[in-house]
Amino acid sequence: MSNKPILVALDFDDKNAALQLVDKLDPNMCRLKVGKEMFTLFGPQLVKDIHSRGFDLFLDLKFHDIPNTVAKAVSSAAELGVWMTNIHASGGLAMMEAAKKALVPYGDDAPLLIAVTVLTSMSDEDLKLIGIDVPAFEHVQRLAKLTQKAGLDGVVCSAHEAEILKASLGDSFKLVTPGIRPVGADKGDQHRIMTPPQAIAAGSDYLVIGRPITKAADPLAALTAIHQSIQVS
Numbered sequence: 457m458s459n460k461p462i463l464v465a466l467d468f469d470d471k472n473a474a475l476q477l478v479d480k481l482d483p484n485m486c487r488l489k490v491g492k493e494m495f496t497l498f499g500p501q502l503v504k505d506i507h508s509r510g511f512d513l514f515l516d517l518k519f520h521d522i523p524n525t526v527a528k529a530v531s532s533a534a535e536l537g538v539w540m541t542n543i544h545a546s547g548g549l550a551m552m553e554a555a556k557k558a559l560v561p562y563g564d565d566a567p568l569l570i571a572v573t574v575l576t577s578m579s580d581e582d583l584k585l586i587g588i589d590v591p592a593f594e595h596v597q598r599l600a601k602l603t604q605k606a607g608l609d610g611v612v613c614s615a616h617e618a619e620i621l622k623a624s625l626g627d628s629f630k631l632v633t634p635g636i637r638p639v640g641a642d643k644g645d646q647h648r649i650m651t652p653p654q655a656i657a658a659g660s661d662y663l664v665i666g667r668p669i670t671k672a673a674d675p676l677a678a679l680t681a682i683h684q685s686i687q688v689s
């Protein structure tokens with residue numbers, strides 16, 4: 457596990473509300489994630505606003521397009537100085553290799569580049585409807601292996617697949633796991649979920665956690681409780 461494994465997902469349509477929440481959180485205890493909703497609304501200025509508050513940022517735009525377009529998008533993310541960014545593994549090997557190559561000029565300043573395997577909101581039944589007739593954990597393994605072949609730093613997967621991926625792909629290949637729910641928290645639209653201590657025990661390096669922290673009456677208390685729960689696991 458990383459020394460700062462909690463990535464708080466900021467999914468807001470109101471920038472002031474988001475920054476008010478950020479101001480309550482502690483950059484020593486978590487990193488932040490901005491996704492499609494906020495980046496579409498508020499753009500690169502939001503990234504600057506978050507960086508100026510001392511937080512590392514995961515720019516979660518899940519690029520999926522032809523190799524040339526994704527390569528350019530990923531280098532644009534690097535220009536913003538973000539700590540991590542992502543693409544879809546189902547975009548294929550050539551797309552992932554092009555994205556990785558685009559980061560070479562940034563050297564040690566390049567963001568970590570990871571690939572989304574199967575979204576944690578998807579069940580085996582959902583996969584069948586899009587023509588994938590194998591269980592999610594099998595499809596995740598296939599895409600994760602391809603991601604490693606392309607030279608990326610890791611994958612986004614559910615914590616249910618973490619143990620098997622760590623065993624097959626090695627310790628340095630990072631596992632970023634959303635679908636994290638403390639005991640008793642509302643599942644919402646997530647399907648393949650685990651609690652924070654279970655996810656860490658399974659081998660997750662980073663836990664993406666949104667609503668259980670951002671919608672809590674006291675977000676810092678929620679973050680602190682999760683932080684403590686994984687220190688003792």
Ligand SMILES: O=C(O)c1cc(=O)[nH]c(=O)n1[C@@H]1O[C@H](COP(=O)(O)O)[C@@H](O)[C@H]1O
Nearest residue numbers: 465516574575576612634635664665666667
């Ligand atoms: O790439 C992601 O971060 C992601 C991948 C995935 O498979 N599932 C998933 O939930 N996410 C993101 O993780 C966050 C989860 O938020 P909560 O469900 O509120 O904890 C959201 O911002 C999602 O966009």
